[in-house]
Amino acid sequence: MTTAENKLVGKDDQHFDVIIVGAGISGIGSAYHLQKNCPDKRFAILEMQDTFGGTWKTHKYPGVRSDSDLYTFGYDFKPWVGDPIATGEEILNYMGEVIEENGLAPHIRYGHRITACSWSSAENIWHIDVTRLVDGEQLKFTCGFLWMCQGYYDHEKPYLPDWSGMDRYQGVLVHAQLWDPNTDYTDKRVLVIGSGATAATVIPEFAKTAKHVTMLQRSPTYFYCDENRNELADRLRLIGIDEDTIHRVVRADIIYKQYEMTQLSESDPDSMIEMLRDQIRSYVGDDFEFEPHFVPKYRPWQQRLAFCPGADIFKAAVDGKLTVVTDTLETFTEKGVRTASGEEIEADIVVAATGFNLKVMGGIPFEVDGEQVNWHETVNYRGMMFTGVPNMVWVFGYFRASWTLRVDMLGELVCKLFKNMDAREAKRVEVALRDEDQDMQILPWISDEEFNPNYLMRDLSLLPSRGSKPEWRHNQDYWVEREQIPATDLNGSEFVYDGHRHR
Known part of the structure; x- marks a missing residue:
């Protein structure tokens, strides 16, 4: 044939x-x-x-x-x-x-x-x-x-914990994977449950027009923060290198940098943590407080290290558009949720960024x-x-x-x-x-x-x-x-x- x-x-x-x-x-x-x-x-x-x-x-x-x-x-x-x-x-x-x-x-x-x-x-x-x-x-x-x-x-079926009181809640409760793009969150109070890559993606977008955003997390996550550009690729384009060569060279360069980061995460996790923090500080200032909401319990790369362009989720926190709560969810209420420590979080929309099955x-x-x-x-x-x-x-x-x-x-x-x-x-x-x-x-x-x-x-x-x-x-x-x-x-x-x- x-x-x-x-x-x-x-x-x-x-x-x-x-x-x-x-x-x-x-x-x-x-x-x-x-x-x-x-x-x-x-x-x-x-x-x-x-x-x-x-x-x-x-x-x-x-x-x-x-x-x-x-x-x-x-x-x-x-x-x-x-x-x-x-x-x-x-x-x-x-x-x-x-x-x-x-x-x-x-x-x-x-x-x-x-x-x-x-x-x-x-x-x-x-x-x-x-x-x-x-x-x-x-x-x-x-x-x-x-x-x-x-x-x-x-x-088709994301992971949604069977939280107490969900049927009591009067607002909109949706898993991020099932989000309807027609949902209007302008001037709404939005609660995002979770702290992984999905939460870090939706929160900066919500923060642009929502009344306020709260992130409720059981434990924090590591993020790699940098500009959404590649300096080497930009330079190679500027001097007229063809895209096939740029792709091959930049790909090899990134792969090698990822290798170095992975090795550092295993051999010297404290240095890796400090490097990640320095990146965040370069966007939000040296006075940024990592304790208690941005100190994960695991070493870097034991869970996925997501790229956070321009540290946008951290900027939302510094600008007052995002409140971070580190606690467990005890129950839903008519107006939102109550945490194990007794804190009431009211929300018009609750987005579960709780991962998948x-x-x-x-x-x-x-x-x-x-x-x-x-x-x-x-x-x-x-x-x-x-x-x-x-x-x-x-x-x-x-x-x-x-x-x-x-x-x-x-x-x-x-x-x-x-x-x-x-x-x-x-x-x-x-x-x-x-x-x-x-x-x-x-x-x-x-x-x-x-x-x-x-x-x-x-x-x-x-x-x-x-x-x-x-x-x-x-x-x-x-x-x-x-x-x-x-x-x-x-x-x-x-x-x-x-x-x-x-x-």
Whole structure:
């Protein structure tokens, strides 16, 4: 089949070499790499929503923006030319350009919700049950390989604690993930519950026109504050360097700086904390009081360090537009909430910025030869493949670096895997523990010492397990993986092709 024929995918076709699940940042990036490296593979992208974008389609709250710089959150193959911290709309525009420039639109099936995936070893095929949302029709797809790019949280049901008295509250209570853009908060008292990246995004936007904003947090969060510009990129543009080169150089520079920060966070957290504070002071003055509302209980990078452009949330506090309360919520009242210490906070609108519910593999039930897959009982290989589950990869990005860095890296590796399967004339590949792994300790997906946000710790038992050896885990260290993953020996004894292990 020629490349031109490959692109002519009919809307009624239901068997493909590869099906990519999700048309978000991971799915679109993976499709690019697949089309570039394996033009002979027929593929489709199944997307539950009515358009592309994933997270950037789901989130509509005020000021929605990236918390990673776009030079590294953007793809390695398409230069980013805007501000490092981009709005949700700018990211969607960028993704739309990738789809258009690479002819990916004909491959995407929107409004297709997967309800079950079942692998047959007798056929070496995945059977995929789908509901087409526009008319409710039940469809069946098949494919040789599944590329799971649907993210790791529930896009429809965010995490909302079951607070006492919620039914008593007379104002507007909404989770940030379910925000209606038509909601008018002008001259309203707004209470934001939470202190993470979402809270830091909505609060400066609310503060522009709201009567007042209060942030109620159980514990503070670290933020990296800097100008929303890249001095190196601006300089290179000024002297006439082309955008491809600028993207490559600036991307490398940012990645190295992130590496230095990560190392400092682990080796000398006190110095890292002081550096972060100095950045904040440069915007709000040396007299800014960090105690008690801006002193997190964990070391930097045990939870995500979000980019806060221009220290805007701290400026809102200094300007009197934001009040911070560090306490736990005891109950809702008719007019707002009461904290455990007895403080009453009245609000016209309460926004829960309380995170999301983890959803492994999109919550889709999986079977292998009629047996239900329990993901926690599988052991992950480099965070992308799982023991006992053939012909499937899962894209799970980084917490301490841009998610998309792993999308690009795995995209290249998976295409190498396809070529290796073709060279071996193999129809099936899976990973399995080797003889030397039989006594390996099996552990939870990630250590709470390494990374411990609430959304992960709440549902750690839903995630696949890891082994104590580095290859049997997702180690969340891009700076190690960028060497290890491209060097993966696809003929190593952990890979089993058509039931045979290479020794």
